Amino acid sequence: MKKIVSLFLIVILFSSCKDDVECCVNPGGSVTLKFTHNWNGTPITEADFNQLKFTNANGDQLSIEKLRYVITNINLLDTKNRNLVDLGQNTGLSLTIPNQKADLINLKFRFGFKDEDNTDGIYQDLNTVNFNVPNMLGGGYHYMQFDGKFVAANNQEAGFNYHAIRAVNRTDPNNLVFKDTSFEVDLGEIEIINDTTIEIKMNVAEWFKNPNTWNLNELNTVLMPNFDAQILMNENGQSVFSLGEITQ
Amino acid sequence: MPLDGKKIRNYIFLFMFFLFLMNCASKEEEIYTPIAYNLKVPALFSEKLIGPLIPVNNPLTEEGVTLGKKLFFEKLLSRDNTQSCATCHSPKKAFTDQLQFSLGINNNLGTRNAMPLFNLAWNFSERFSWDGQDFSLENQAFTPITNPIEMDANWQEVTAKLQNHPTYPDLFLRAFGTAKIDSTLVVKAIAQFERTLISANSKFDKYLRDEATLTSAEKNGFTIFMEEEKGDCFHCHGSENNPLWTDNEFHNNGLDRNFTDLGLGAITGDPRDNGKFKTPSIRNLAFTAPYMHDGRFATLEEVIEFYSTGLQPSSTIDPLMKQINRGGVNLSTQEKADLKAFLLTLSDFDFVNSPAFQE
Numbered sequence: 305m306k307k308i309v310s311l312f313l314i315v316i317l318f319s320s321c322k323d324d325v326e327c328c329v330n331p332g333g334s335v336t337l338k339f340t341h342n343w344n345g346t347p348i349t350e351a352d353f354n355q356l357k358f359t360n361a362n363g364d365q366l367s368i369e370k371l372r373y374v375i376t377n378i379n380l381l382d383t384k385n386r387n388l389v390d391l392g393q394n395t396g397l398s399l400t401i402p403n404q405k406a407d408l409i410n411l412k413f414r415f416g417f418k419d420e421d422n423t424d425g426i427y428q429d430l431n432t433v434n435f436n437v438p439n440m441l442g443g444g445y446h447y448m449q450f451d452g453k454f455v456a457a458n459n460q461e462a463g464f465n466y467h468a469i470r471a472v473n474r475t476d477p478n479n480l481v482f483k484d485t486s487f488e489v490d491l492g493e494i495e496i497i498n499d500t501t502i503e504i505k506m507n508v509a510e511w512f513k514n515p516n517t518w519n520l521n522e523l524n525t526v527l528m529p530n531f532d533a534q535i536l537m538n539e540n541g542q543s544v545f546s547l548g549e550i551t552q
Numbered sequence: 553m554p555l556d557g558k559k560i561r562n563y564i565f566l567f568m569f570f571l572f573l574m575n576c577a578s579k580e581e582e583i584y585t586p587i588a589y590n591l592k593v594p595a596l597f598s599e600k601l602i603g604p605l606i607p608v609n610n611p612l613t614e615e616g617v618t619l620g621k622k623l624f625f626e627k628l629l630s631r632d633n634t635q636s637c638a639t640c641h642s643p644k645k646a647f648t649d650q651l652q653f654s655l656g657i658n659n660n661l662g663t664r665n666a667m668p669l670f671n672l673a674w675n676f677s678e679r680f681s682w683d684g685q686d687f688s689l690e691n692q693a694f695t696p697i698t699n700p701i702e703m704d705a706n707w708q709e710v711t712a713k714l715q716n717h718p719t720y721p722d723l724f725l726r727a728f729g730t731a732k733i734d735s736t737l738v739v740k741a742i743a744q745f746e747r748t749l750i751s752a753n754s755k756f757d758k759y760l761r762d763e764a765t766l767t768s769a770e771k772n773g774f775t776i777f778m779e780e781e782k783g784d785c786f787h788c789h790g791s792e793n794n795p796l797w798t799d800n801e802f803h804n805n806g807l808d809r810n811f812t813d814l815g816l817g818a819i820t821g822d823p824r825d826n827g828k829f830k831t832p833s834i835r836n837l838a839f840t841a842p843y844m845h846d847g848r849f850a851t852l853e854e855v856i857e858f859y860s861t862g863l864q865p866s867s868t869i870d871p872l873m874k875q876i877n878r879g880g881v882n883l884s885t886q887e888k889a890d891l892k893a894f895l896l897t898l899s900d901f902d903f904v905n906s907p908a909f910q911e
Contacts, residue, residue: 529781
């Protein structure tokens with residue numbers, strides 16, 4: 305009986321120490337990125353969708369019906385990476401990166417895809433959710449699909465499709481001219497001590513505001529083939545992300 | 553620790569008892585372990601899409617699929633033995649009935665158009681039916697059998713009929729290791745068969761594999777389908793990069809100003825979902841007329857005319873629907889004809905004629 309008990313104890317001992325071996329070499333912990341959304345400071349969740357409750361810088365009343373965008377090459381991961389944030393489906397809102405060393409980090413990522421990562425049809429997860437850009441526009445992927453309705457100048461509701469992609473000039477369909485309109489977001493220095501949650505805020509109102517006041521009566525749909533509209537989106541996008549709360 | 557005779561006897565008894573238990577357990581498994589079914593995922597799908605969704609508690613097996621197929625065509629599943637799943641989901645019609653509304657056993661007319669069945673294992677949200685009322689294929693299969701306007705049966709009678717049948721008990725034993733038939737096993741087998749219904753061999757698939765060429769009308773139609781200022785169909789119905797040709801999501805594509813059928817809204821209770829229905833795949837349209845959740849359009853010409861000039865405004869209409877005050881983008885006669893020609897290239901004759909799917 306005693307033998308059995310001691311055997312039992314040995315087994316317990318062995319199975320419990322497995323995880324502890326590396327415990328004290330690298331203090332630090334996991335880093336969780338939390339993507340939150342607001343309209344000039346007022347939080348937005350899926351519950352706020354489909355209501356004409358927002359007013360943009362141009363004074364147009366609007367609703368959000370779809371908001372999804374892709375974040376790539378987060379510099380905390382050393383390999384190429386991407387994360388599709390979909391506020392309507394509540395997916396991709398949180399991303400945990402395990403085993404970060406205690407360190408002062410400079411958190412950076414890219415909104416959309418760099419040209420070299422924007423190859424047509426290669427990401428199965430994004431194909432499955434229809435995130436592709438048509439071939440006649442150079443293929444690859446959307447950076448963002450932001451759909452909603454606005455109250456037009458004639459007082460009628462109309463849809464808008466604020467779709468950000470790599471800008472393409474189609475003046476000569478046989479010789480498309482591209483401009484990479486993805487951009488890097490640098491959130492500055494953050495000190496990682498132990499498990500850390502970092503909030504990354506998107507102020508959705510900024511897409512319509514700064515530096516270009518967006519007029520939905522002029523720019524609402526069919527923006528994918530519109531080179532100039534893509535440049536405006538790229539410029540306005542620079543100020544939409546900011547660092548939020550950091551909890552350790 | 554010295555062992556006395558009594559203890560030894562106890563140990564031997566225990567040991568024998570264990571052997572006995574293990575023996576019982578392994579016997580059935582040894583004889584009736586079903587063979588794993590090798591689902592042939594088309595190269596185009598494995599290249600472009602994430603893998604099919606097969607639930608861990610219902611893996612595909614040869615015996616399970618065979619049984620599921622037999623059950624799919626089995627009229628004993630209806631109260632008066634006149635209807636099977638295939639009555640409304642006929643393989644020759646891409647598993648539809650080509651009626652506006654399906655007829656149940658009591659000649660009751662439903663209010664929805666029978667849906668085609670293919671590529672169901674790639675519906676990753678697992679919401680089935682026009683309004684998403686059924687979660688998972690297994691759960692979906694429960695509904696038609698007891699629905700009074702469909703097969704109108706009750707499970708006790710159905711399982712009794714199958715249990716007393718000369719071959720079913722043995723088929724269940726082979727597929728699931730038990731000859732005791734219950735509703736859960738019936739729907740599991742049917743779901744296994746349904747997951748094997750793969751359609752990926754249309755003219756357009758062959759074109760993508762360089763095995764066929766498109767006419768200039770078909771090519772032009774595909775361009776209209778993809779152009780944001782023309783059809784802009786791809787945002788919901790997929791593209792060469794999403795060969796399911798659906799997003800499996802729910803949208804209001806602008807059929808009605810006021811809704812007689814709330815669709816998804818009736819299921820979620822959320823008025824923001826009123827008038828939303830599941831985007832159907834545009835594969836196999838040659839076999840699945842009439843179209844839309846209520847079969848209101850008899851022809852593809854009518855469907856295309858609707859998208860071009862017939863859009864109806866409402867608070868839940870999808871923002872992708874453009875120029876609603878003019879009814880849509882007003883395609884030219886040529887553009888409409890070309891779009892139709894393209895849509896028909898997605899019809900898969902091998903699928904509707906495949907012997908694996910016929911009774």
